[in-house]
Structure formats: structure tokens, C-alpha cells
Amino acid sequence: MADPFPPPRLLPSGDSAVTVEFSRTIDETANRRVLALDHALAAASLAGITETVPTYRSLLVHYDPCVIDHATLGANLLALSAGTLAPETEVRRWRVPVCYGGEHGIDLEDVAKALSLTPDEVVARHVAATYRVAMIGFTPGWSYLSGLDPTLQMSRRQNPRLATPPGIVAIGGIQTGIQCLAGPCGWHLLGRTAMRTFQLHRQPTFLLEPGDEVSFTAVDAKMFAEQERAAEGGELIAERIAA
Amino acid sequence: MSTLVVAQIGPASSVQDGGRFGAQRYGLTPSGAMDKLSLAAANSLVGNALLAAAIEIGPFGATFTAKGGSVRVALSGAPRPADVAKRQVEMNTSVTLSEGEKLTLGFARGGSFSYLAIAGGISGEPMFNSLSVNARAGLGSPYPRPLQSGDVFEVAPAGDAPELRLELPKAGGPIRVVMGPQDDEFSDEMKAQFLGSDWTISATSDRMGYRLEGPPIRHLHGHNIVSDGTVDGSIQVPGNGAPIVLMADRGTSGGYPKIATVITADFGRLAQTPAGTPFRFKAVSMAEAQAELRRYKDLLRSLPGRVTELTSSAFNIDALFTANVAGHAVSATDVTTWPGLALDSSDHP
Numbered sequence: 001m002a003d004p005f006p007p008p009r010l011l012p013s014g015d016s017a018v019t020v021e022f023s024r025t026i027d028e029t030a031n032r033r034v035l036a037l038d039h040a041l042a043a044a045s046l047a048g049i050t051e052t053v054p055t056y057r058s059l060l061v062h063y064d065p066c067v068i069d070h071a072t073l074g075a076n077l078l079a080l081s082a083g084t085l086a087p088e089t090e091v092r093r094w095r096v097p098v099c100y101g102g103e104h105g106i107d108l109e110d111v112a113k114a115l116s117l118t119p120d121e122v123v124a125r126h127v128a129a130t131y132r133v134a135m136i137g138f139t140p141g142w143s144y145l146s147g148l149d150p151t152l153q154m155s156r157r158q159n160p161r162l163a164t165p166p167g168i169v170a171i172g173g174i175q176t177g178i179q180c181l182a183g184p185c186g187w188h189l190l191g192r193t194a195m196r197t198f199q200l201h202r203q204p205t206f207l208l209e210p211g212d213e214v215s216f217t218a219v220d221a222k223m224f225a226e227q228e229r230a231a232e233g234g235e236l237i238a239e240r241i242a243a
Numbered sequence: 244m245s246t247l248v249v250a251q252i253g254p255a256s257s258v259q260d261g262g263r264f265g266a267q268r269y270g271l272t273p274s275g276a277m278d279k280l281s282l283a284a285a286n287s288l289v290g291n292a293l294l295a296a297a298i299e300i301g302p303f304g305a306t307f308t309a310k311g312g313s314v315r316v317a318l319s320g321a322p323r324p325a326d327v328a329k330r331q332v333e334m335n336t337s338v339t340l341s342e343g344e345k346l347t348l349g350f351a352r353g354g355s356f357s358y359l360a361i362a363g364g365i366s367g368e369p370m371f372n373s374l375s376v377n378a379r380a381g382l383g384s385p386y387p388r389p390l391q392s393g394d395v396f397e398v399a400p401a402g403d404a405p406e407l408r409l410e411l412p413k414a415g416g417p418i419r420v421v422m423g424p425q426d427d428e429f430s431d432e433m434k435a436q437f438l439g440s441d442w443t444i445s446a447t448s449d450r451m452g453y454r455l456e457g458p459p460i461r462h463l464h465g466h467n468i469v470s471d472g473t474v475d476g477s478i479q480v481p482g483n484g485a486p487i488v489l490m491a492d493r494g495t496s497g498g499y500p501k502i503a504t505v506i507t508a509d510f511g512r513l514a515q516t517p518a519g520t521p522f523r524f525k526a527v528s529m530a531e532a533q534a535e536l537r538r539y540k541d542l543l544r545s546l547p548g549r550v551t552e553l554t555s556s557a558f559n560i561d562a563l564f565t566a567n568v569a570g571h572a573v574s575a576t577d578v579t580t581w582p583g584l585a586l587d588s589s590d591h592p
Contacts, residue, residue: 011424014504015532017474019424026469053267053472055496060472062267065533066540137470137496140271140380144470181380198269200370200381206269 005033008058008081010074016065020077021058026174030057031134031146033081035211040080048073054210055135056144093130093213093243096178098169098191099224100126105191111171114154123218125149126190131176133212141180141198143208148176160186167192169216178208191218194227195237202234213243245312245401247361249394250345253303255449257389258365259491261294263373263382267495273475274375274382275491277356277450278511280411280543281320285360287546288317288337288407296367296374297360298390302351302517307359309340315362315401316346319409321354321515336408336553337362339401354515363399377492406553409546417525418513420478420503421532425468428500429480433460437486437502441521445485448518450492452479459484462500470498476505476513488513506532508539 011019020037023030038054041061048068053060063073100123101108112119131145148171156172164185169178172187179185180197193216197207208214219227231237259282262275276282276299283293291297302321317337318325325332325348332338332346334357340346351357367374367384376383386394426434437460445454466482473479477489479499488505489497491514505513506527516522527535 012421012504012529013424013472013474013501014421014476015506015529015536017472019471021424021471024469051265051267053495055469055471057469058471060267060474062474066537070529070533135470135496136268137270137472138494140266140269142270183379198271198380206266210268 005029005082007078008033008037010077011058012070013060017060017062018070018073018077019058019060020081022081023057026056026134026146028146031132034059037077037081038210041077044076044080046073046076053137055137056146091211091213091243092209093215093241094208094238095241096193096195096214096216096238097219097223097227098127098193098216099221100169100191100218102221104221104224105169105189107170107188108190111152111154111188111190115152117151122152122190125152126171126176127216127218129215131214133208133210133214134175135210136197136206136208139179139181139183141178141196141206141208143178143180143197143214145176145178145214146174148174150174152176154188156186157188160184161189164189165192167194167196169193178214192224193237194224194231196231199231199234202236207236207238215241245314245342245398246310247314247316247340247396247398248308248310249390249392249396250306250308251392252305252390252394253301254389255301255303256305257299257376257378258296258367258383258386259299259375260296260373262491263371263375263377266371267472270495271371271380271382272377272493272495273491274377274450275373276358276375277491277514278320278358280511280539281356281515282358282360283543283546284335284409284411285317285319285358287550288319288335288409289315289360289362291360291362291364293543293546295360296365297358298365300348300351300357300359302355304350305348307340307346307348309342309344310395311342313339313341313401314398315339315404317360317362317407318348318357319360320357321351323351323357324349333408335411337406339406351517353517355517356514361396361398362401365396365398379492407550408553409550412542414512417523418509418516419506419527419532419535420476420524421506421529422503422526423501424471424504425500426502428462428464428468429460429502430463433463434502436460438524438526441523442486443521444516444518446518448490450490452490452493453488453513455486455488457485460486460502466499468498468500470496473497473501474504476507476510477501478503478505490514506535508532508535 009021022033051062131147134146166182170187259276262273442455442457481499
């Protein structure tokens with residue numbers, strides 16, 4: 001059977017990494033192929049591959065060229081990328097509580113105005129979708145989710161905020177995201193979650209994996225405060241639900 | 244138990260080792276020493292594992308005091324004036340501080356980062372197998388932040404072994420790169436300009452990235468690409484056309500086109516290039532870059548075997564400084580004569 005997908009491009013990222021690029025744009029199929037290759041590579045356990053970093057459209061493969069040479073690695077990557085998408089048998093789905101609006105979601109009202117919606121309508125559309133963790137990157141636990149309701153798309157802020165609190169849930173472009181640590185952010189802040197995608201001395205240290213599914217549920221400020229205390233004590237806050 | 248007390252220290256100084264690997268897929272950057280050859284040199288002089296944690300000292304001065312007993316240390320990397328109780332301390336030598344003695348380090352000359360290794364190593368709680376400080380993520384041990392005056396390291400008391408010295412091969416020349424991964428976002432003319440121009444590192448650079456000053460590099464299709472993964476030495480070109488080389492504390496993903504990637508063997512040499520000093524890039528093939536990586540690893544492995552006893556303090560200081568300035572390219576050295584050591588990607592402490 002002919003391969004329904006074109007082969008990815010192999011782009012050198014220095015002497016010890018290669019970028020396997022499936023698309024130049026944010027593309028659902030490309031992201032599934034990235035995650036499928038990531039799984040296939042893990043299963044193949046090729047000697048010399050030290051680390052992989054899935055992103056929206058490419059898989060960055062770190063390797064030790066003293067163990068596996070560039071050409072052999074490239075041939076393996078192309079072979080493992082061929083064929084249909086791997087069946088997603090073990091998708092994990094999480095329900096994540098979010099305190100929307102008010103002091104925790106300072107952009108909710110402006111977002112609603114810009115989209116000619118009420119704040120409640122924005123929240124209703126944000127909690128209605130099921131998202132997939134397309135990638136985790138930039139800072140620890142910063143989870144980029146695909147699957148945003150197209151009616152909630154808006155361009156990022158002209159002036160990124162230099163400081164935002166931990167646990168923000170935000171939208172930017174066609175994405176929504178969860179930023180675990182305090183830091184700069186150019187997206188629109190809809191709310192905050194007490195769930196920590198990254199927490200030292202907790203098992204697991206990183207809660208979400210690329211490929212996981214996420215849905216949101218709205219909680220009030222009192223519940224958020226209680227969940228913050230529980231998270232401090234090591235509770236996951238996010239609830240694993242049937243996919 | 245002896246202690247080494249940080250009596251005074253400037254910004255941009257922190258505990259760093261070989262780095263923190265395995266969690267880049269979760270957004271956790273490796274961190275680690277900016278110049279691993281100098282880290283390994285300092286460690287070799289005090290008998291530590293090559294990439295064990297040491298104190299990475301930024302461009303400014305620092306003073307350390309031994310308390311509760313004697314402490315043996317070694318200094319490598321960016322040359323700087325150093326003395327213990329008026330005795331001059333050369334770069335790439337070990338020195339023992341007696342109880343109460345103070346090691347005084349001046350400003351870096353001709354480099355950015357020096358490494359102070361402590362005999363017996365730094366004790367702390369590894370996170371993802373590393374003590375390296377990643378201040379943004381709150382990681383690092385014993386202090387999850389840059390060092391401050393008053394910080395204390397508990398260390399093994401120094402023995403009475405002779406002091407040691409190490410000579411590193413001289414290196415220089417352009418910073419070598421492998422083109423890509425997104426060099427097709429730039430015209431041939433712009434690639435030629437990137438490779439044919441003098442660049443300087445901006446004073447606003449830090450462990451996350453080195454901002455370069457030179458002629459602007461224009462994109463063919465605009466500066467926004469969909470974020471993808473980064474490596475140490477990725478050279479991003481943002482909208483203003485001024486390239487940024489991503490360094491040890493880089494974000495694990497980035498959304499600007501990457502025109503080229505600094506080869507591993509030259510990364511430390513770039514890290515040590517002082518702000519304002521012009522340099523050039525040179526494109527090399529993948530085969531050459533990987534051959535240089537093997538030579539670089541061989542050089543690191545060879546360091547413990549190159550250590551000799553420091554029998555006299557009558558060194559020509561200028562010659563030592565010249566020999567050990569920033570550059571560490573390795574092609575000049577015959578690797579076949581060096582003893583082998585296990586050093587691979589799993590070799591981080």
C-alpha cells in the first residue's frame with residue numbers, strides 16, 4: 001500500500017541533533033505524526049538516541065554521533081515515519097479545574113469584548129472543547145494545547161506581559177496553553193489552575209505528556225484557593241478521566 | 244568538615260556541572276557549564292569527575308575564604324588575576340587555602356567564565372542527575388539561584404598532595420557552524436553575509452542567549468515560524484535581523500528561523516568570547532563537525548593524564564595567560580597519544 005503521507009524533511013540541528021520536520025505550519029496531522037514517530041522511536045530503542053523533543057510540527061532528536069552515525073539515524077527516522085499513523089491506544093485524558101475571570105483571569109472581559117461574546121460564553125466555549133497536548137516547551141511544564149474553538153481565536157497581545165503568575169490558562173492565536181511557572185506571557189489570560197504541570201518532589205514531576213488530552217472545568221475562587229493548598233501538599237488536582 | 248565561604252561575588256555566578264538532560268520534552272532546559280572544557284580542566288586538577296559540579300564565575304571578581312579547615316581548589320577558564328594571601332595563583336593550577344585564608348579573584352580578562360573546582364566536589368541534592376542552577380525553574384543545589392555573598396559550601400578537608408598544573412592546547416579561529424535547520428528561510432546573499440561579516444556579542448547577553456551585533460540578516464518569508472526544538476548553539480534570527488545564539492539556559496523551543504548551529508567543539512569558545520570582540524562564523528560539513536566533536540571529547544578525556552606537578556611558582560605568567568585564553572579548539576592536538584576514559588552522553592554526574 002502506498003504511503004499516504006509524504007516523508008518528513010530531515011534538517012540538521014548541529015552535530016548532535018536532527019529535526020524531523022513534518023510540516024511548516026500548525027497542522028493536526030503533522031502533530032499526530034510527530035507523536036507517532038516519538039512513540040515508534042521509544043519502542044525501537046535505538047542506541048545513541050539521547051533525548052527527543054516533540055513539537056507541533058517536528059520531532060527534535062538528540063543523538064550521540066559517536067554511537068550512531070548521521071546517515072544510519074536518518075534512514076531509521078525515515079523508515080519509522082513511513083506508513084499510517086500509529087493507533088492511539090493509550091491516550092490519557094485529564095480534567096483540569098480552572099478559575100476563570102476576575103483577578104485570576106484578567107483578560108477575560110477584554111477577550112469577550114473583542115470577540116463580541118459575553119465572558120460566560122467565552123468560558124462555555126473554552127470548557128466545551130477537548131484539547132490535545134501538542135507540545136511542552138520553552139519553560140518547564142508550559143503546555144501548548146491544540147483544539148481551541150475557532151471562534152475564540154485572536155492574535156497575541158501587542159505588548160507581552162513581563163510577569164504573570166504561575167498556573168495561568170491563556171489563549172493566543174489558534175492555541176490555548178497552561179503556563180506552569182510564573183514568567184512572561186504574550187497570550188490573553190482567561191484564568192488560573194491550581195494544577196501544576198511541573199512540581200519537584202512530586203511523583204510524577206511532570207504531570208502532562210505530549211499527546212495527552214485535556215478538558216477544563218470551571219471552579220470558583222474559593223475552590224481555587226483550596227486546590228492551591230492541596231497542590232502545595234503534592235496533590236495532582238487534575239483528574240484522570242476515561243478517554 | 245571544612246567550608247568554603249563565598250565572601251564576595253558578582254552577578255552571573257552559579258554552581259554548574261555537565262548539565263541536566265532527559266526532560267527537554269517537558270520544557271526543562273539542560274543548563275550546565277557554558278564552557279565544559281574549562282569545567283573539566285578545573286575538575287581534573289583536583290581529582291574530581293570531569294563534569295562534576297563547580298563554581299562558574301561570571302566576568303566580575305569574587306573572593307572565597309576557607310573556614311574550619313583547609314580547602315583545595317583549582318581555577319580554569321577565563322583568565323583573571325588571582326591570589327591567596329598575596330601569593331599569585333596561576334590559571335589552570337590547584338591551590339590549597341589554609342584555614343582562614345582568602346582566595347581573591349579579579350575581573351576576567353579575555354573571556355567570560357572561570358571555573359573554581361573544589362577537591363571532593365560540591366555536595367548537594369541532584370535534580371535530574373544534576374546540581375546545575377536553573378534559576379527560572381528554581382533548580383540547582385546547594386543553592387537554586389546564582390551565588391550570593393555569604394553562601395557556604397561544605398567540603399572535604401584538603402590532603403597534603405602536591406599542587407598540580409595543566410596546559411591546554413591553544414585554539415582560535417572562526418566559530419564553526421553547521422548550516423540549518425532553517426537556512427532555507429534565508430537567501431544565498433543573506434547566508435553569505437552571515438558567514439562573511441564580523442560579529443560582536445552584545446553586552447546584554449547572558450546564559451540564555453548571546454545577542455549578536457553586525458549587519459541585519461533579513462528573512463525570505465518573515466520571522467515567524469511555528470516553534471520547534473532548540474539545541475545549545477542554535478542561531479535564531481528574530482524580526483530585527485540581529486541573530487541570537489542560544490546558550491546553556493535557552494528555552495527548549497523557539498519560534499524564530501534558525502540559520503545555523505554552532506558545533507559542539509566550538510560552543511565553549513563562543514561562550515568565552517568577550518562582548519565587543521569581533522569574530523566570524525565558518526560553515527563546515529556535518530562530517531567535519533562530528534569529527535571535531537570526537538576530537539573535543541578525546542581532549543576532555545585526556546585532561547587527567549595531562550596534569551603534572553606544580554614544582555615551581557616561577558612560571559611566565561604572560562605565556563600561561565596566552566596559552567589558556569578562551570579558545571579551546573582541538574585540531575592542533577594529537578588525540579591518538581592520549582589515554583582513553585569513558586566519556587559519553589551518559590557521563591554527566
